[in-house]
Amino acid sequence: MTAAIHPARETEADAPSAAERWQHLLGGGWIFILLLALIAIFAVLRPAQFGSSYNLSMLAVNAAILLVLSVGQTFVIIAAGIDLSVGTVLVFASITSALVMLHLSGASGSTYGTTSGGWGVVLAGLVVALLSGAFWGAVNGVLVAVARIPALIVTLGTFGMALGFAQIMTNGTDVRAVPETLVDRIGAGTLAGIPVLVLIAVATAALGGVVLHLTRFGVHVFAVGSNEEAARRSGIDVRARLIAIYTLSGTLAGVAAMMSTARFATTTIGGHAMDNLATISAVVLGGTSLFGGIGSIAGTVVGVFIPIVLLNGFVILGIPPFWQTVATGAVLVLAVWIDQLKRRARERG
Amino acid sequence: MTAPPLLEARGIRRRFGHVHALDGADFSVAAGEICALVGDNGAGKSTLVKILSGADRPDEGEILLAGEKVRLESPAVAQRLGIATVYQDLALAPELAPFENLFLGREAMRPGLLGWLGFVDRSAMQRRAAEQFADLGVRLRSARVPISSLSGGQRQSVAIARAAMWANRVIFMDEPTAALGVVQTGRVLNLIRQVRDRGIAVVLISHNMPQVLEVADRIEVLRLGRRVARFAAAEASVERLVAAMTSGSAEAARTPA
Structure with a gap:
């Protein structure tokens, strides 16, 4: 039997053709090269400022929260969905967790605006944040999978509801007293010289990549996004998978909520309205198809860094930072266009 | 008929409101044969296939798999029993x-x-x-x-390879060559023969009579929800098939299969 297989495989299957390599480059390789080129350009033009370890570590910290949200968004978009609610679910989860932490920690901390809450309080806050995020994610998932309402509408609705409830709970003002432990050890803390926030983001991305690319759940995410009907007929529980995918995205928004509270030492009700678009563009820049079925976590990591590196480089070069918005928008349109070209190229065979 | 039937349907009735999609239909297919199921539009082919693959349930009648009565409650149940369907949209x-x-x-x-x-x-x-x-x-x-x-x-x-991988008994194929060119059709027909030679019962639903005659071992004809004729491929012709499909003539129905 093996003898029968090998001739065919050697001649036809194993060596990727030039066309396949070209498609692979179109698929995600080019955006990585673009990122490297940007870094190289800024590093050559302003080596002292851009290449400094302080600047690089700030780049990574700026990317950390967005990356955690984008990992969840990657799962959702590969499953041919969309999650517009990530930013305000983050806000909701940060408010509920901050209120719980405030309630649990009595005295003020040594620094102004913090409380004395220790690791126990932080842990309780984390649990509340994760549950809050998971709750909104599950609501999204059930409405998409069971009620069969389009994800765009469902998550636009929960986008508003999560933000509204967060404002109702606090009368619209941020919770500014958060545990000192959280701010000092997580928000500003480092482990072996690496900011803790960055470590959390790296761990989330690594775990997300393993689950997406190596597990059965990950295969089913691709299958649901590629052809939902085929997945259903193959015996995959599409509803359960969709609910799990949206719940995962919500839960990661809960993780990001704790990171945000830790970093800014306050909740940030007004600061996350654009997170959904930022994550979607990061995911799409990273080669994940808006039509589902194609994508990777590695691509999303690259996609998260493109706008952040652009902004940083423009600031250092003295270019008005508003140009970053223009440049990111242009790269995003380019990315989707290349995705379309790639699809057409493949469908021609 | 020499081989005992592997999958057999007896007296299947299925009504949709006032429409009798199946009106006491019989059907049988043996292991290791390609049995074509033919009939005009509305003869009840797709309803029968849905019932035999677990996607629909009959109002009356019984289904036997290897001589034992089975209830095909869902496609998943059918799949567990070794029955699969290759849909026209391939899934x-x-x-x-x-x-x-x-x-x-x-x-x-x-x-x-x-x-x-x-x-x-x-x-x-x-x-x-x-x-x-x-x-x-x-x-x-x-x-x-x-x-x-x-x-x-x-x-x-x-x-088809996927169906043959998981179904070890019966595979239904709905118009498997409908959208294909000549060369590709030939390859797919060869593949269907390969599947049969593994001992799987293949049920081919097709409107293409010359192709049915080329690849099928046996042909069953449905008309108005009932089986009206059975042919061995050797004794069938396009004319006789069309006659059975359109008139369900006694001459065709009596023909031993």
């Missing part, structure tokens, strides 16, 4: 590779702890998919590219 995931489609919903897991944690065994799936394609004589341009880059005939072949 493949276009972005996934052929081997991933072969194992869709039935992924091979890594042994031990990793498997328990949900890790799939890609190399085992690729190996077994390559064996399956080689066994059935399916030649793909590449086993790694997504389905969407394959030709229509190759996609059909992947869909």
Whole structure:
């Protein structure tokens, strides 16, 4: 039997053709090269400022929260969905967790605006944040999978509801007293010289990549996004998978909520309205198809860094930072266009 | 008829409101034969196939698999009993590779702890998919590219290979060559013969009478929800099939199969 297989495989299957390599480059390789080129350009033009370890570590910290949200968004978009609610679910989860932490920690901390809450309080806050995020994610998932309402509408609705409830709970003002432990050890803390926030983001991305690319759940995410009907007929529980995918995205928004509270030492009700678009563009820049079925976590990591590196480089070069918005928008349109070209190229065979 | 039937339907009735889609229909197929199910539009072919593949339930009548009465409550139940359907729209995931489609919903897991944690065994799936394609004589341009880059005939072949991988008894094929060119049709028909030679009962639903005569071992004709004729392929002709489909004539119905 093996003898029968090998001739065919050697001649036809194993060596990727030039066309396949070209498609692979179109698929995600080019955006990585673009990122490297940007870094190289800024590093050559302003080596002292851009290449400094302080600047690089700030780049990574700026990317950390967005990356955690984008990992969840990657799962959702590969499953041919969309999650517009990530930013305000983050806000909701940060408010509920901050209120719980405030309630649990009595005295003020040594620094102004913090409380004395220790690791126990932080842990309780984390649990509340994760549950809050998971709750909104599950609501999204059930409405998409069971009620069969389009994800765009469902998550636009929960986008508003999560933000509204967060404002109702606090009368619209941020919770500014958060545990000192959280701010000092997580928000500003480092482990072996690496900011803790960055470590959390790296761990989330690594775990997300393993689950997406190596597990059965990950295969089913691709299958649901590629052809939902085929997945259903193959015996995959599409509803359960969709609910799990949206719940995962919500839960990661809960993780990001704790990171945000830790970093800014306050909740940030007004600061996350654009997170959904930022994550979607990061995911799409990273080669994940808006039509589902194609994508990777590695691509999303690259996609998260493109706008952040652009902004940083423009600031250092003295270019008005508003140009970053223009440049990111242009790269995003380019990315989707290349995705379309790639699809057409493949469908021609 | 020499071989005992593997899957047999007796007196199947199915009403949709006032419409009698099936009015006491009989059907049988034996292991290792290609049985074509033909009939005019509205004769009840698709209703019968849905009932026999678990996608619909009859109002009356019984279904026997290897001589035992079975209740096909759902496609999943039918699949567990070794019955599969290749749908006209193939139900493949276009972005996934052929081997991933072969194992869709039935992924091979890594042994031990990793498997328990949900890790799939890609190399085992690729190996077994390559064996399956080689066994059935399916030649793909590449086993790694997504389905969407394959030709229509190759996609059909992947869909049939998948059905043959998981169904060891009966495979229903709904117009498997409808959208294909001459060369690809020939390849798919060869593949169908390969599947039959494994001892699987193949039920072919087709409107293409010359093709039915070319590939089928036996032909059953439905008309107005009932079986009106059975032919051995050797004694059938397009004229006799069309006569049975349109008039259900006694002459055709009496013909021994």
